[in-house]
Amino acid sequence: MTAGGPATLLANAFRLRCPHCGLQAMSAGRKWRLTMAGWDQPVACQACGQQVQVQSFSVMAWTAPFIFLCVCAAVALAFRWMSVDWAVALLVLSGLVALAGLLFGIPLGRKGRTDEQLVQRARAAASANGPRA
């Protein structure tokens, strides 16, 4: 997977497309690090050089329900409304959903205005390199 080229199927699945130029803005690993610790931090797209970001709102939308469930499970366990097995099963399941959401459910946000000239140049460079698998 090469950043800066046309977005591949995998790049689409991981939501690595640049909102400005539509090409792949960064590697999956880089986006994951931003998702973990770089919310709202503007990063230059590797294809067109314009600023994109992982929006904190999207990250919150996936993690908040999980944290809420953790609190609920802790309370339910404290009052013995739920067995430990059920609480663990519930948390593992919702943890997996939150993880999948963080990996596949967070699009890159646009930071600033799109410069049409930079987009055209990035697209021309990408097609000059030929389609990459």
Ligand SMILES: [Zn+2]
């Ligand atoms: Zn771009």
